[in-house]
Amino acid sequence: MIKLADFQLQVVGKLIEGIEDDNREIIFKSPTGSGKTIVLTHFMDEYGKGHFGNVFVWLTPGKGDLEEQSKAKMDRYIHNSQTKLLSDVMLDGFNENDACFINWEKLTRTGNNALKESETTNFQEHIADAHNKGLNFIVIVDEAHQNDTVKADDIISLFQPKKIIRTSATPVNNVNATMVEVREEDVIAEGLIKKVLVINEDFDRNIEVENQVSYLLDNALAKQSELKAAFDDERSIVNPLIIIQLPNKSEVLQDEVERYLRSKNVTYENGLLAVWLSDKKQNLEEIEALDAKPSAIIMKQAVATGWDCPRAQILVKLRENTSETFDIQTIGRIRRMPEIKHYGNDLLDSCYLYTLDKKFTEGVKTHLGKGALDAMKLFLKKEHRDITLISEQKTDVSVTIDPVQSLKTMVSFYKSQYQTSTKTKENKTRLETKGYIFSDEIIKHTSTGSVRQLETDEFKKLDQVNVKEPLNTHIHGREYHNRIGTLGVKLGLPYEQMNTIIRRLFDKNVKYTHKILRLDTREVYAFVINNFEKLKEDFLAAMSSATVQQGVQNYKGVTEKEFHIPKEFLFTFDGKNRVQREYQSNVYSGYLSSAEIRSDSEKTFEEYCENSESIDWVYKNGDKGSEYFSIVYQDNFGKQKSFYPDYVLSCKGEIWIIETKGGFNRTGESEDIDSFSPKKFDVLKRYLNKHNLKGGFVRKDKNNNELFICTDEYTDDIRSDAWRLLDEILE
Template structure:
C-alpha cells in the first residue's frame, strides 16, 4: 500500500494552508527525488474535495512528454481523478475539479505547429467559458525555472488564476511569494534520496592523466562494478547505471566515448550501452527498471527534465560552460534511491560524480554545501581490528504509536511548563497573558500595517501588528481545523484521529477526561486550535521529547549485538581547506582534519583528542546503519528511535562514548537545537552503566573556546556544576 512520507504530508498541509494566505504566488522548493508530483497530485485531490468551482492547470516544460507522464502519475496515485490533456480541453472544455496537464511548448514555442491559430482561439474561448461558469483556475508550474518568459507569463494571465504554484528544486524570482521549502534532510531521512554526493573519489592530490575521457570512464566503470557486487551481496537486483553527459555540439568526444566503451565491451549491440540524443536513441525501452540491462547511457540536455531513473548512480560529466541550474537538475537524476530506502551502507547510500570540470564542481558544491564533498576510501588500522562494541537495534515488530502515552506526556508538559492544575478556569488565566495563548470565540489573524523606506527584514519586522477578527464559521473554519490537526500529527508521527482525541480530551468540555486542562465548547475548541496553532505545534513537539515519561526502557524492547569497527569507510572531506593535517589518533589511516560533515563542536573535539596525550585512539561513529553503534530510545508516543553517539574514544585504556552537541554562546545561551537531548542523555547513561563504560555529552563554551562534559545529570546551564572542563576530567583519569 502506498504511504506518503511525513514530510510529504506536512508539505501538502502547508500548500492547503497557503491557499488562504494573501500571497497570490506560492513557491514549492523541493529537492529532485522528493516526490513533487506525488505531493502536488495529493494536494489537488485533498483541496478539491473541500473546495468548489476550481480547475487545476498543470504546466510542464519542454521535451519528453512530461505532461503525459505527470497525468499518468496522477491517474495512478489518485483513483477516479478527473485528468485531461490539452486535446481533451479543446474538445470538452473545463469542468469543476479538472486537473489539466499542458506542455508549455505547445503554447509558447515559436514556429510550433502543435497548436494551430484556430485551436489557440478555441483554448481562449474555453477559458472564457469557464470563467463565465464561475470556475476559478489554480495554475501549477512544474520545473518553473525553465520557462520564466514573457510568452509564458502571457499564457498564465489568460487563465487569470486565483493562485499560482511554482514548483522547482531551483526556483527563481521568489520575491513576494509564499515559499514552502522542503528540507533536503527530511527527504533524505525518509530514504528517498542518497545521503551524499561524492566527487572524484580516489583522485588524490596529484594526478597525471594521458587520456581524460578514458580515465573518467575507467573510474565510473570500476565504481559501477563495485556497486553491482554490493547490491548482489544484499540480494538486490539493482543494476546501477552510469550517466555520461557530453558537451553540446562536440561529435569528437561523442565518438571517443563510444570507441573507448567498446574496448570495455560496452556497446549498443550487446545492450550494455544506451544513448538519448536529439538524433540518436538506442536501448531506451525499460531503461528505468532497476534490473534493466544497460550499465551506461550517453546523454545531453534532453535527460535533464522529466526523466525518472532511480538506478542512475554515477555521473561522468564531460559538458562545458552550461548554466548551474540545469546542471543541478542533472545531479538530481543520480540522487534518487532505487528501492526508496537507505541500505545503511555508505557505498550504496551515496552517488558519484567524476569530472575534470572545476567550474562545474565548484557550482555543485556551492549549491549542495556539505552534501557534495571530495571522497576517499579509508581503511582501519591493523591494531584496532579486534575492538568490539555492543550495539542496540530497534525490534522488528513495529508497535503502533501509543496515543494514550502521548496524551499523558502532553498533559505532563503543561503541568511542568505552565503550572496547570485541575482548576480549568485558573488554567485559562495561566495559559493566556505572558504565555500568549489566545482565547476567543472568533478567529484572530495578525496583519501588518505601516510604512517602510527600505525593503529589508528589519523594517518589515517593525511594522505595526493588528488583529484581523473573523466570526467563526464551522463550515469554512472546520476545514481549517482539520488541516491544522493533521499538520500537528505530521510533526510528531501521530494520525489526525490521535491528535484530535488528545485535543478533545484535554480541552473540550463535551469529552470526558479526568485531567482536563480547559473546558471549551466545540466552537471554542475550533478557534483555540486555529488561533494557537504555532504554539500548540511547538508545545506538542517538546512534549514528545521530554524525558519524564520513559525514564528507562524495558530491556526486551530492543535487540543487542556485538559489532567490530568497520574495516573501511567512505571518508568525505573539504579538499579546498588549506589545512590537511592527518590525525594520528584516529583509528583510520589517512583521516584528515578537514573532515566534513562536522559541526563546530565535533571539529573542536577531534582536534582536542589529537592534541591530548591521554587519548589512545578516536573513532567517529556513523549516523545511520547497522554497522555503527546505536542506542535505542522512545519518544513519548512510544515510537522507537535510534541514537548514534558521535565518538568512541579510548582514554588511558578505558573506552568512553561521547556525544557532541551544539555549544553555548558567549552569553551562555544554549545552541543545541535537538529537543531530544535530555532523552538521549538518559539512554546514553543507561547504556554506559549497563556496559561498564564511561562517557557523556560534550559541548563547546564559546565564551572561552573550551570543551565541557556532562556525565551525571543533563542541564542546559553551562554555569552549573553538571558541566565540567573536559581536559580536567581526562587528566584526572
C-alpha cells in the same frame, strides 16, 4: 495510499500554511529524488479537503509527456482524485478540486497546433467561467527555472491565481515569496538519495593523461564492476548504470567512446550499451528497470526532463575545448537510491562522478556544498579491529504513533507548561493568561498605519487590527478540519486520531477523565482556528519536552547486535583546505584534519583528542545506517528514533561514548538546536550504565574557547556545575 516519509509530511504542512500567508508566491525548493510529485499531490489532496472553491493547475515543462506522468502518479497515490489533462479541460472546463496537468509547450510554443486560435479563446473562456463560479486557481509551476519567460508569465496571468507555487531544485531567490525547502540531509536520512557524491575517487593530486576517454572510462568501468559485486553480495538484482555525458556537437568524441567501449566488450549488439541522442536511440526498452541489461548509456547534456533511472550511479562527464554550463539535473540522475533505502555500505550508498572538467566540478561543489567532497577510501588499523560494542537498532516494522500515549503526553505537557488540572474553569484562565484566545467568533489579524519606506522594520511598526467574524459551522467547519489535518501532518498522526485527541482534551461532549477544557462544539471550532499557531507550537514541543511525564518506554522490536568499527569507509574531506594534517589518534590510517562534514564542536573535539596524551584512540561514528553504532530512544508520543553518538574513544584504557552538541555563545546562550538533546542524554546515560561504560555530552564555550562535558544530569546552562572542563575529566 502511499506512506509519506516524516520530512514529506512536514513539507505538506508547510505548503498548506504557505497558502494562507500574505505572499503571492511559494518557492518550493526540493532536491532531485526527494519525492516532489508525491509531496505536491498529497498537498493538493489535503488542502482540497479543508478549503472550498479551489482548482489546481500544474504546469509541466518539456516536449515529453511529463504532464501525463504526473497525472498518472496522482491517480496512483490519491484514490478518487479529480485529475485532468488539457484535453479534459477543453471538454469539461474547470470544477472545484480539479487537479489539471498541462504542458507549457501546448500553450506557449509558436506554431503548435495543440490549441488553435478558436481553442485558445475557448480555453480562456473556461478560465473565465471558473472565476464566474467563484473558483480560485492555485498554479504549480514545475521545474520553474526552465520556464522563467514572458510567455510563461502571460499564461500564469490568465488564471489570475490566488497563489503560485514554483518548484525547482535550483530556484531563484525571491524576497517576496514564502520559501518552503526540503533539506537534503532529511532526504538522505530517509534513504531516498545517496549519502554523498564522490568526485574523481583516488585520483592523484597531479595527473597526466594521454586520453581522457580511456582514463575516465577505465575508472568508471572498474567502479561499475565493484558496485555490481557489492549488489550481488546484498542479493540485490540492481545492475548499476554508467551515464556517459557528451558535450553538444561532439560526433567525433561519440565515435571514440563507442570504439573504446567496444574494446571492452560493451556494445550495442550485446545489449550492454545504450544510447539516447536526438538522432540515435538504441537499447532503451525498460532501461529504468533495476536489472536491465545495459551497463552504460551515452547521452548529451539535455537529458529528457522527467527521466528517472534510479539504478544510474556513475556519471562520466567528457569535455571538449569549451566547458558547458553546469546543470544540477545531470547530477540528480545518479543520486536516487534504486531500492529507496540505504544498504549500510558506503560503496553502495554513494554515487560517483569522473571528469576532467574543472568548471563542471566547481559547479557541482557550489550547488551541493558539503554534499560533494573530495573522497578516498580509508582502512581500519589492525590493532582496532577487535573493538566491540552492543548497538541497538529499531524494529524494521513501521511503528505508528500511539494515540493513547499521545493524549497522555499532551495532558502531561499542559500540566507542566501551564499548571493545568482537572478544574477546567481555572485551566481556561491559565491558558488565556498565556496567550490562548477564547471567543465564539473567528478572529483574523491585519494591520493599519503608514510606512515611509518599504522595509521590514517599518512594517513591524504598524498597528495590529483584529477582524472578528461570526462563526459559521458550514464555512469554518472546513477550515477546522483543515487545521486538524495540518496538526496531524506535523505530528505524524492521521486526521481521525488528531481530531479525537483535540475533542477529548477540549470538547465537553466527548468523555475523558483528564479533560483540560469543557467547550461546546462551536467553541471548539473557534478555539482550534483562533489558536492554531499556539496549538502547533505546544504539540511539537510536547514531543521532545524533558518535563513531560512519559508512559512506559516500549522497546518492543529493538534488536541488539555486536558492533565492530567498519574495516574500511569512504572518507570525505575538503581538498582545498591548506592544512591537511593526519590525525594519528584516529582508528583509520590517513584520517585528515580537513575531514568534512564536521561542526565546529566536532572539529575542536577531534583536535583536542589528537593533542591529548590521555586519548588512546578515537572513532568518528556515522550518523545514519545500520553499519554505524546507534542507541534507540522514543519521543513522548511513543515513536522510536535512532540516536548515533558522535564519537567512541579510549581514554587510559576505558571506553567513552561522546556526543558533541552546538556550543554556548559569548553571552552563555545555548546554540544547540536539537530539541531532543535532553532525551538523547538520558538514553545515553541508560546505555552507559547498562554496559558499564563512560561518556557524556561535550559542548564548546565560545566565551573561553574551552570544551566542557556533562556526564550526570543534563542542563542547558553552561554556568551549572553539571558542566565541567573536559581537561579535568579526561586528563
